[in-house]
Amino acid sequence: DTAVSQTPKYLVTQMGNDKSIKCEQNLGHDTMYWYKQDSKKFLKIMFSYNNKELIINETVPNRFSPKSPDKAHLNLHINSLELGDSAVYFCASSQELGQPQHFGDGTRLSIL
Amino acid sequence: AQTVTQSQPEMSVQEAETVTLSCTYDTSESDYYLFWYKQPPSRQMILVIRQEAYKQQNATENRFSVNFQKAAKSFSLKISDSQLGDAAMYFCAYRRTSGTYKYIFGTGTRLKVLA
Numbered sequence: 001d002t003a004v005s006q007t008p009k010y011l012v013t014q015m016g017n018d019k020s021i022k023c024e025q026n027l028g029h030d031t032m033y034w035y036k037q038d039s040k041k042f043l044k045i046m047f048s049y050n051n052k053e054l055i056i057n058e059t060v061p062n063r064f065s066p067k068s069p070d071k072a073h074l075n076l077h078i079n080s081l082e083l084g085d086s087a088v089y090f091c092a093s094s095q096e097l098g099q100p101q102h103f104g105d106g107t108r109l110s111i112l
Numbered sequence: 113a114q115t116v117t118q119s120q121p122e123m124s125v126q127e128a129e130t131v132t133l134s135c136t137y138d139t140s141e142s143d144y145y146l147f148w149y150k151q152p153p154s155r156q157m158i159l160v161i162r163q164e165a166y167k168q169q170n171a172t173e174n175r176f177s178v179n180f181q182k183a184a185k186s187f188s189l190k191i192s193d194s195q196l197g198d199a200a201m202y203f204c205a206y207r208r209t210s211g212t213y214k215y216i217f218g219t220g221t222r223l224k225v226l227a
Contacts, residue, residue: 041201043217056214090157100147101215103157 003027006091006104013081014112020077021107023091031055031097032074034066035090037106043090049074050097078109086111114139116206118218125194126226132179133189133221135204141165143209146180146187151220152200160202163187165209191223199225 004025013019025032033056034046047066048056054066063079078085088108092101115138125131137146148160163171163180170178175192191198204218 041220043203043220045214048214058214088155090155092157100159100162101157102159103149106155106157108155 004091004093004102004104006089006107008107009105010108010110012110012112015081015083017081018077018079019081019109020075021089021091021109022073022075023104024073025091025093025102026072027093027095027102029093029095029102030071031094031099032068032071033092033094033101034074034076035092035103037088037090039087047074047076048097055097081109081111083111085109114141114206114208114216116204116216116218118202118204118221120221121219122222122224124224124226125191127194127196129194130190130192131194131223133191133202133204133223135187135189135218137185137187137204137206139185139206139208141208145207145209146178147205147207147215148176148178148187148189149203149205149217150198150200151203152197157203161189194225196225196227199223 031050033048037043049068052068065077068074088106090106091104094101117136144165146163150158161173177190179188201220206216
């Protein structure tokens with residue numbers, strides 16, 4: 001069974017659209033994260049939730065809104081997509097805040 | 113602010129040989145964690161090894177070991193007996209032990225393993 005699963009794996013869409021990426025972990029972890037990996041492979045944290053509460057919110061446009069319905073899920077919704085949003089987005093989870101993270105396989109988002 | 117630098121964008125190693133990937137970091141903290149993550153072409157991010165800054169002993173995990181030089185702020189990864197499956201991007205990461213728990217990643221080193 002996949003520990004951290006993201007859907008979809010690939011997402012191709014037009015500029016201006018709204019899209020969501022889902023993430024689920026079956027590890028029983030309390031903390032979940034979203035990272036953005038740009039074309040230069042630089043990995044940067046966007047958000048972190050601990051027990052459904054937002055604890056890290058980096059300088060990310062308001063168009064990005066994470067939602068955690070329960071501690072096993074952390075979805076990422078993006079409004080008004082822009083060309084610069086093209087990247088691979090990784091979800092991750094850890095047992096508790098700051099512990100080593102287990103990553104999902106990533107979602108490649110391409111904006112046309 | 114903390115930073116993590118990987119100065120080698122790409123490295124190559126012959127199968128069964130040993131390779132060392134470099135990582136330096138900058139921090140004013142005395143206690144922190146350092147990590148190496150592996151990202152194969154499948155895009156998964158896999159934790160390879162972890163080092164606590166307060167421990168002088170270098171961490172080891174099977175064929176993977178680190179050379180942690182705290183004074184020099186250096187944290188290199190040594191891969192012994194390299195295998196074709198080791199080919200991947202390797203990321204060095206830093207995390208404080210208190211305050212904000214976000215990870216700071218380097219830009220990665222692509223490792224090629226030659227048969």
